[in-house]
Amino acid sequence: MNIAEQVVTIAKNAREASLIMARTSTTIKNDMLLNMAIALENSAPTLIAENRKDLETGQQKGLSSAMLDRLMLNEGRIKGIADALREIAALPDPVGEVTKMWKRPNELMVGKMRIPLGTIGIIYESRPNVTADAAALCLKAGNAVVLRGGSEAIHSNRAIAAVLQGVLKEMKLPEAVLSLIPFTEREGVLEMLKQEESIDLIIPRGGESLIRFVVENSRIPVIKHYKGVCHIFVDQSADFDKAEQIIINSKTQRPGVCNSLETLLIHKDVAAEFIPRIAATLTALGVELRGDDAFCSAAPIAKSATEEDWYTEYLELILSCRVVDDLDAAIAHINRYCSLHTESIITSDYSRAQRFIREVNSSCVMVNASTRFADGGQLGLGAEIGISTTKLHSFGPMGLEDLTTTKFIVYGDGQVRE
């Protein structure tokens, strides 16, 4: 079989196995995850040896030290991967939940029951932990999973997948519920993205170029987010101490991630008082400020922002800053430039807090809280499989529930339609 045929076979087998996974009990799924955790820990020497091959190839190819670090497995990291599986085992099983049930005038009982999506494809880059993490979330939600990791991590990914499949075999679960595309050729991904009869959803995890490649080539629905241009609006009634702490946290705690702050909007009535203070604080923390005219005149240290700055996800210590006339202007700016990720208002005014919550249509809208909370774990989803900034199916950080759908269930007693 050539590559395309093998990918088609993997996807078809996954589809068939997904029917068995869909009706596997919570107890068996949890035992499976706990066994996988132990098996990974027990296989640490093999995993580290296989990982070393990837690291050597990476060094020869001249990967950056940051990338090599992301790729690297050691005892501690393997323990971390195993513990993540134990955490997923501890989460409630979403499958089978009846989310609603109502009675019709003809006494039919109609409800909605949560069921797995079916088969989920995960396409990711260098971190080998995704092989275990993402697979565990898909399986816990009763799905089959088809993994396609980056070529840099192919030996590590194969070794991890083999350990997990060993547990499936031991437990007499179909091994095809977890498969790894074993090729590094691009043809393998392209073929995978055509299997709309076998794969229900594709989740790409990686940089914007990976995601764009997947979106452009997929016939299967893709859940994605390209970037996070997150905003904070400091309202005229804001508590300055809280505002300062939230801005510092949102911008500087981990500037390289998608839920960090990129644009600060400040109400004109507090501009003269708040801007010099926040500008001094942020500058002292090494943040470069780019402001509109009103901001720059209150904070001469700031550079002038260009139109492009308002659209930019810096992912480093740079912040766009703008003075706005009122809440309407703040919301209008956000609606125009945001990426539907996360926006927060700092205010002590009840009505404006509620208006901001209602009228900003981003996937996370916050009052008096750091944008850094826009994360599945922080919001209480238990674990995060990804984040969606498109509105279909899921919007915002996605947990186990987002790997399911609901079907209608109808209990009758002989009813027919008149």
Next chain:
Amino acid sequence: MNIAEQVVTIAKNAREASLIMARTSTTIKNDMLLNMAIALENSAPTLIAENRKDLETGQQKGLSSAMLDRLMLNEGRIKGIADALREIAALPDPVGEVTKMWKRPNELMVGKMRIPLGTIGIIYESRPNVTADAAALCLKAGNAVVLRGGSEAIHSNRAIAAVLQGVLKEMKLPEAVLSLIPFTEREGVLEMLKQEESIDLIIPRGGESLIRFVVENSRIPVIKHYKGVCHIFVDQSADFDKAEQIIINSKTQRPGVCNSLETLLIHKDVAAEFIPRIAATLTALGVELRGDDAFCSAAPIAKSATEEDWYTEYLELILSCRVVDDLDAAIAHINRYCSLHTESIITSDYSRAQRFIREVNSSCVMVNASTRFADGGQLGLGAEIGISTTKLHSFGPMGLEDLTTTKFIVYGDGQVRE
């Protein structure tokens, strides 16, 4: 402007207007729908005159009398369209509902709030009532809508859209929340399907060829169902009277629709007793039976079914019939041949009823009820915008709620991430 440019402009204006629609109050939206109902009734003479142009063209083109009937508007039908808008006005507004809210250990309150999807594109065929119906559902859920009806109904659709837009104008709502692509050229649809920056969701309403055309050409997510190969399984414990009534209703009440019965599965233990009876009843009602060997030997009137019959949506008085060994075999048959639409078990056994409900992954799974209940109105959704047999976003009949998504809302008091 050429056609493509005009479609791009319509979509962009819809996107912009959708932001206003998203925050329009329930009261104003309901007043708008009630005013639209009155305006349509008051414009009956104009609508009928414009409709006559479509009917004349249709006659010249040789449309079938069934198609001409679907196209035709008269006073009674216009009253029906107006009443449908009044029913939509009476439905609860899904926008703004907080579907869940929980507290995090750091006292953050995290919830999910229902918001509109944004802009919805509807692509449909000959019935001009869809212009008002589908538009009203989209608007009630706070969305903008871009309509593209069939060329046979272009004058009727334009006239209805103009009446509805007149109400928007009178009420000082942005007219761009409801627009109709005014061209009949295919180029207009193709361009519409490329506006992924402006349109969030496409819902095609019509035959399988229309839907396949839309799916193949769209860059925007499409909610669709191609066909309904619905099954009934008569369990060994079934009440034969109920089984008979449900089968008759499912197959013969309206055989041309997607939720009618296409395949009957019968447990082998009741085959000898039940088959002669149901075969006689169905034959007397004009239903042609196509069975496997076991079915045919109990009902010699039946023809032999081919492998293709199990996949077929007849949409007429033909029924595939098969004898199965047990519930497992019934579920295996359904999982293999069904179109994920609707399946029903007739049983008086508690455990098998529950297993069928859990293990059949179609969008509607029923116990002791007619498949004809798989319909938004019958299930209690209030109104139906379409039906989805793909699992992403919505699965099964779709009502107002399915035209919305949820965002995360977070109420804090100065929390930052540690």
